[in-house]
Amino acid sequence: MTPKQQRMLSVGMLLVGLVVVSALSIGALRENTGFYIELDEVAAGQYPADRRFRVGGLVEEGSLEREPGSLELQFTLTDTANSLIVSYSGVLPDLFRDGQGIIAHGRMGPDGVFIADEVLAKHDENYMPPEVAASLEEQGYKPAE
Amino acid sequence: MVAELGQIALIIALVLAVLQGVLPLVGAQRNDAALMAFARPAAVAQFGFIAIAFGILVNAFVLNDFSLTYVANNSNSELPTMYRVAAVWGAHEGSMLLWVLILATWTLAVAWRSRSLPEDMAARVLGVLGLISVGTLAFILFTSNPFWRLQPAALDGADLNPLLQDPALVIHPPMLYVGYVGLSVAFAFAIAAMLSGRLDRQWARWTRPWTTAAWVFLTLGIALGSWWAYYELGWGGWWFWDPVENASFMPWLAATALFHSLAVTETRGLFKSWTLLLAIMAFSLSLLGTFLVRSGILVSVHAFASDPARGYFILAFLFVVIGVALALYAWRAPGLDTPGGFQASSRETFLLINNVLLVIAAALILIGTLYPLFVDYFSGAKVSVGAPVFELAFVIPMLPLVALMGVGMHTTWRTGNVRETLARYKWLIAAALAIGIALPVFGFGAPGPLTVVGTTAAVWVILASLAEPVQAAMGKKRLSAARMGMHVAHLGVGVFTLGVAIVTSYGIEADRSIRPGDTVAVAGHEFTLNRFDTVAGPNYDAIRGTVAVTRDGEAIATLLPEKRRYRLQQSPMTEAGIDASLGRDLFVALGDPLGDEAWSVRIQYKPMIRLIWLGCIIMALGGLVAMSDRRYRVRESATAKAGARDAAAAATTPAQEAG
Numbered sequence: 061m062t063p064k065q066q067r068m069l070s071v072g073m074l075l076v077g078l079v080v081v082s083a084l085s086i087g088a089l090r091e092n093t094g095f096y097i098e099l100d101e102v103a104a105g106q107y108p109a110d111r112r113f114r115v116g117g118l119v120e121e122g123s124l125e126r127e128p129g130s131l132e133l134q135f136t137l138t139d140t141a142n143s144l145i146v147s148y149s150g151v152l153p154d155l156f157r158d159g160q161g162i163i164a165h166g167r168m169g170p171d172g173v174f175i176a177d178e179v180l181a182k183h184d185e186n187y188m189p190p191e192v193a194a195s196l197e198e199q200g201y202k203p204a205e
Numbered sequence: 206m207v208a209e210l211g212q213i214a215l216i217i218a219l220v221l222a223v224l225q226g227v228l229p230l231v232g233a234q235r236n237d238a239a240l241m242a243f244a245r246p247a248a249v250a251q252f253g254f255i256a257i258a259f260g261i262l263v264n265a266f267v268l269n270d271f272s273l274t275y276v277a278n279n280s281n282s283e284l285p286t287m288y289r290v291a292a293v294w295g296a297h298e299g300s301m302l303l304w305v306l307i308l309a310t311w312t313l314a315v316a317w318r319s320r321s322l323p324e325d326m327a328a329r330v331l332g333v334l335g336l337i338s339v340g341t342l343a344f345i346l347f348t349s350n351p352f353w354r355l356q357p358a359a360l361d362g363a364d365l366n367p368l369l370q371d372p373a374l375v376i377h378p379p380m381l382y383v384g385y386v387g388l389s390v391a392f393a394f395a396i397a398a399m400l401s402g403r404l405d406r407q408w409a410r411w412t413r414p415w416t417t418a419a420w421v422f423l424t425l426g427i428a429l430g431s432w433w434a435y436y437e438l439g440w441g442g443w444w445f446w447d448p449v450e451n452a453s454f455m456p457w458l459a460a461t462a463l464f465h466s467l468a469v470t471e472t473r474g475l476f477k478s479w480t481l482l483l484a485i486m487a488f489s490l491s492l493l494g495t496f497l498v499r500s501g502i503l504v505s506v507h508a509f510a511s512d513p514a515r516g517y518f519i520l521a522f523l524f525v526v527i528g529v530a531l532a533l534y535a536w537r538a539p540g541l542d543t544p545g546g547f548q549a550s551s552r553e554t555f556l557l558i559n560n561v562l563l564v565i566a567a568a569l570i571l572i573g574t575l576y577p578l579f580v581d582y583f584s585g586a587k588v589s590v591g592a593p594v595f596e597l598a599f600v601i602p603m604l605p606l607v608a609l610m611g612v613g614m615h616t617t618w619r620t621g622n623v624r625e626t627l628a629r630y631k632w633l634i635a636a637a638l639a640i641g642i643a644l645p646v647f648g649f650g651a652p653g654p655l656t657v658v659g660t661t662a663a664v665w666v667i668l669a670s671l672a673e674p675v676q677a678a679m680g681k682k683r684l685s686a687a688r689m690g691m692h693v694a695h696l697g698v699g700v701f702t703l704g705v706a707i708v709t710s711y712g713i714e715a716d717r718s719i720r721p722g723d724t725v726a727v728a729g730h731e732f733t734l735n736r737f738d739t740v741a742g743p744n745y746d747a748i749r750g751t752v753a754v755t756r757d758g759e760a761i762a763t764l765l766p767e768k769r770r771y772r773l774q775q776s777p778m779t780e781a782g783i784d785a786s787l788g789r790d791l792f793v794a795l796g797d798p799l800g801d802e803a804w805s806v807r808i809q810y811k812p813m814i815r816l817i818w819l820g821c822i823i824m825a826l827g828g829l830v831a832m833s834d835r836r837y838r839v840r841e842s843a844t845a846k847a848g849a850r851d852a853a854a855a856a857t858t859p860a861q862e863a864g
Contacts, residue, residue, distance in 0.1 A: 069549075069554075069557070073557075073558065073561045074561050074564070074565070077561060077565045077602065078565060078568070080601070082569075094588060094589045094591060095586060095587070095588050096587030096588065096589070097585070100551070114587075114589065117521045126800065128799065128800035128801035128803040129718055129719050129720070129799050129800060129802075129803035130718060130799060130803075130805070131716055131717070131799070131805055149716070150716040150796075150805070150807075151716050151796035151797070151805045151806070151807045152796065152797055152805075154776070154778055154779055155776065155777070169801065170815060
């Protein structure tokens with residue numbers, strides 16, 4: 061092959077590859093991109109009813125409830141002005157506790173309870189997920205240093 | 206007083222870095238030997254002063270000098286000494302100091318091995334490394350000074366983040382940094398080539414072992430991080446497509462593409478401007494990785510406390526480095542390429558495909574990682590890109606890469622002989638297909654189509670990489686170390702792929718509620734929780750479960766998962782109980798007390814997960830073997846006296862067989 065053909069070949073392959081992969085990824089992206097919805101929007105009913113999204117906030121003091129011996133649990137998420145009941149089944153992350161900023165990923169249930177399939181608390185107890193920090197600030201709350 | 210000496214040492218190092226960055230570059234442009242001669246002593250002295258500063262910080266940690274803000278924030282008198290040393294790089298300031306120490310060490314190594322380089326090339330490479338050091342040292346001194354005093358001094362420290370109190374985390378960051386920063390050497394070589402306008406096969410031969418060395422460390426660093434995340438985060442996964450993981454993985458992909466492209470440049474004198482671009486890309490992605498980790502701009506498990514000033518500084522540094530490098534590239538690279546042909550089925554074509562696929566993978570990961578930032582910036586919406594997107598976007602370019610690897614490595618340069626290669630290895634291909642289907646079917650049960658594709662491709666690469674080494678062992682063939690290294694590294698890719706294919710298809714995770722005396726069955730094993738004990742560690746208290754594992758009534762293992770509570774930070778930590786073997790891992794992690802004596806536990810069965818890390822170790826080993834090739838040894842007598850203008854002669858030396 062001449063250098064020109066080489067260049068055509070490599071550019072051609074790069075383009076074809078990118079097109080194929082992007083086409084497939086966009087499908088996956090649509091399905092798996094989690095939108096973060098603020099709690100006041102959730103309270104106002106502005107959330108996608110048919111797909112997963114993320115919510116974040118502080119775990120309200122003393123709100124964690126579970127049936128003794130069961131993996132099913134419920135807690136309340138708050139941005140100090142609005143709150144949302146979240147239900148979850150499974151093992152909670154280590155840093156999940158009262159007052160901790162967390163993010164839950166899941167869908168809205170029919171009774172207004174958010175059904176989480178994933179609960180995330182970050183690894184540094186001083187760390188606040190940026191989305192949660194922004195929501196809290198909007199409600200006039202300053203996280204303690 | 207000692208800490209102030211550390212700061213003074215850093216300031217002196219900065220001055221030396223400026224001198225090392227400016228004088229030799231000017232000297233090389235003007236052909237002034239006196240200015241160029243400044244490079245090596247400046248590099249040695251700079252290393253000395255940075256090492257002094259680093260030593261002082263380590264000393265402050267070991268002696269519990271809580272009058273330093275950084276020590277008070279990240280250490281504690283109860284912390285074991287090993288972790289006190291590791292705490293030096295446990296947070297931002299110290300890890301930047303480690304970064305610059307590693308840069309100085311690479312620079313020292315280049316200075317030491319540079320006697321075989323033409324004087325102007327050595328001066329330019331060391332000069333560019335000096336300029337990078339200027340940026341990093343300024344960053345430390347102006348935004349991230351670890352020697353800041355605390356008034357009044359703290360009585361005791363706030364302790365190291367418990368997650369980081371782990372042996373693997375003692376070596377993971379240094380290892381990763383050595384890899385990240387090592388790519389600066391290839392970058393410096395690329396800039397030097399563009400400044401001098403001389404890019405020949407000899408240049409590729411100098412650059413290649415440095416790139417491979419950085420890649421070896423990067424490979425091991427990423428593997429260590431993955432292993433740590435697996436057992437320490439208590440999640441049992443081995444890769445999460447976390448932004449910071451991606452940040453370390455993108456330079457790895459670019460570096461992998463780079464040394465494959467360098468193989469073509471070294472052997473055939475082709476792909477020159479592409480090689481330069483990859484060298485720029487690899488180091489830029491390293492810097493981008495540092496930016497993503499340090500600015501706290503992305504939501505990540507690694508996000509340290511964020512500080513906008515630091516983010517802006519690194520971003521500006523990133524723009525300067527990438528901007529200057531690309532401008533230079535646009536100006537000089539077009540004149541560097543030399544004509545040369547190759548056939549469609551030659552090894553050059555396969556290496557081209559390799560490069561295209563690796564760059565596509567890196568580009569997709571980059572897009573996925575930055576996508577949330579762009580969406581946030583343009584529409585204010587907060588989105589996250591889930592692991593399934595990355596997995597899909599990654600597997601599509603990677604499967605053809607793995608499958609073609611086995612053919613490409615046996616094809617000849619220039620002309621190519623794919624048909625002959627396929628004919629020669631038809632039995633290996635048949636065997637790969639047979640094993641690739643039989644292993645999942647008989648080992649683990651009905652596989653999906655992607656599983657079979659994965660295992661077959663993996664077994665094919667393993668067999669194809671063993672073919673020549675086996676012939677060599679029987680005395681039928683002689684292999685150069687470079688070629689042997691290639692086979693070993695590709696064997697590692699095959700082992701890794703096999704592990705990934707099996708564990709993603711057959712891994713089982715189950716969250717259960719369990720009381721003492723209860724037995725739960727997961728993946729054909731019975732897990733019995735015998736009892737709970739309380740144990741006290743040096744700086745934590747723990748509840749330890751004793752879980753007996755049996756299979757068909759036969760005792761397999763006793764696992765001891767712990768839930769630790771670190772006294773000072775009062776933060777809980779899960780230590781999983783793991784029974785590891787090449788065939789499978791059994792994994793038990795304690796969740797929380799559920800009341801009524803019950804606990805939530807996460808039980809996992811992970812078949813062949815060890816192959817993932819074993820494959821990485823084999824890959825790194827392959828890199829080491831390739832670097833040991835005779836042709837990369839310094840030939841001082843031959844070239845030591847060769848001045849700048851004699852280098853053209855070296856360039857025409859024909860390359861030996863290249864891997």
